[in-house]
Amino acid sequence: MKRLRLGAILHFIIAIGHIGCLFALDEAFDAYGIKDVMHNMVFGHVWMLYALTIGLAQAFTLAGLYALSASGDFRRLPLTRTAIFVIIVLYSLRALAGGWACVMDFNWLQCISSITPAFIVWCYYPGLSSKRTCPYFKAGRI
Secondary structure (H helix, E strand, O other): HHHHHHHHHHHHHHHHHHHHHHHHHHHHHHOOOOOHHHHOOOOOOHHHHHHHHHHHHHHHHHHHHHHHHOOOOOOOOOHHHHHHHHHHHHHHHHHHHHHHHHHHHHHHHHHHHHHHHHHHHHHHHHHHHHHHHHHHHHHHOO
């Protein structure tokens, strides 16, 4: 339960970080070395980069709310266990891809950006065993 709460806090911090990056979006993309890729992806429509960043912040917030739902601190959201599973799979893939990128071309920002998803997977893993951890199940509300 504490690990799920920690995962939720991390997601909320990441969401706030994305909102903060809106004020210096090109610099943030440049720091990660994806500035050209991002601008090519939106075909010159810069507003789409801001919309994408806001959408990511909302997705991170929703992932945090699902962690709180799985821990019982928040009301039960629909498909909580499925959402936790999808979050774990996506972050596992991100950690593996980031780890491979670190092996190929090491830099500290990439390394930290790869360790964080692995840590979030560790935080969210107890959410899969809803029978043991979810207080709603224990109370007979599921």
